[in-house]
Amino acid sequence: MAKSSLKSSSNVENAKFRVAKEAANLVKDGMIVGLGSGTTANLFIDELGRRVAEEELSVFGIPTSFESRMLAIQYGIPLVSLDEYGEIDIAIDGADEVDKKSLCLIKGGGGCHTLEKIIDYCAKEFVVMVDENKIVDSLGDKTPVPLEVLPIAYSTVLNELLKRNAAPSIRMADRKMGPVITDNGNMIIDVFIDLKNPEETEKELNSIPGVVENGIFTKVDKILVGSPKKVKILSK
Numbered sequence: 001m002a003k004s005s006l007k008s009s010s011n012v013e014n015a016k017f018r019v020a021k022e023a024a025n026l027v028k029d030g031m032i033v034g035l036g037s038g039t040t041a042n043l044f045i046d047e048l049g050r051r052v053a054e055e056e057l058s059v060f061g062i063p064t065s066f067e068s069r070m071l072a073i074q075y076g077i078p079l080v081s082l083d084e085y086g087e088i089d090i091a092i093d094g095a096d097e098v099d100k101k102s103l104c105l106i107k108g109g110g111g112c113h114t115l116e117k118i119i120d121y122c123a124k125e126f127v128v129m130v131d132e133n134k135i136v137d138s139l140g141d142k143t144p145v146p147l148e149v150l151p152i153a154y155s156t157v158l159n160e161l162l163k164r165n166a167a168p169s170i171r172m173a174d175r176k177m178g179p180v181i182t183d184n185g186n187m188i189i190d191v192f193i194d195l196k197n198p199e200e201t202e203k204e205l206n207s208i209p210g211v212v213e214n215g216i217f218t219k220v221d222k223i224l225v226g227s228p229k230k231v232k233i234l235s236k
């Protein structure tokens with residue numbers, strides 16, 4: 001690896017660590033906390049676990065994926081379910097892209113966006129952690145929107161997307177033959193589509209029969225943007 005890319009990847013890691021730590025400090029005693037998914041969310045869960053163990057912080061977590069559930073158990077964060085606690089105090093999660101002006105997001109790089117959206121949207125406060133490289137001028141130019149799709153409907157969903165002049169592709173697995181299968185047993189279609197009006201496209205994509213949920217997130221309260229030296233807060 002070239003020296004410069006080594007340096008920049010360690011800058012990204014520092015930024016993620018800083019932002020995850022700052023996010024963990026937003027959690028107060030007695031809170032029900034939505035635990036996001038992804039590498040930044042993993043650092044947040046790690047730091048929250050440290051606070052539970054060392055500061056005797058009393059919280060209950062609601063995980064957004066198999067991975068965040070496993071990590072929370074490993075770090076000793078007590079878990080509850082949405083059935084027991086329908087009101088979440090704060091949800092803290094990562095994102096793949098953040099639109100600079102609207103603060104809308106693309107999520108689902110890890111294929112967990114359905115559970116993430118259910119939990120993040122029902123929280124009293126939804127906080128996003130990103131490193132500064134994820135802030136973009138034009139949402140969706142580089143990152144496709146993931147759709148979780150029932151396997152029986154993948155071909156009809158592909159056809160519907162093509163009718164909308166979008167560029168869809170099935171997300172294929174790395175170390176398994178065939179498609180990625182989500183925690184809910186579904187497939188992922190990644191689609192490049194016009195995102196000039198993210199709110200409308202979020203609703204429109206979910207209106208296609210067979211689409212369970214899409215990775216456009218338009219209801220965000222606060223975004224913590226990490227750089228190696230500081231954390232900036234963006235809010236509407």
Ligand SMILES: O=C(CO)[C@H](O)[C@H](O)COP(=O)(O)O
Binds near residue numbers: 096107
């Ligand atoms: O939406 C997600 C998973 O479905 C993640 O939050 C998103 O992909 C960001 O992950 P990372 O912090 O690893 O960059």
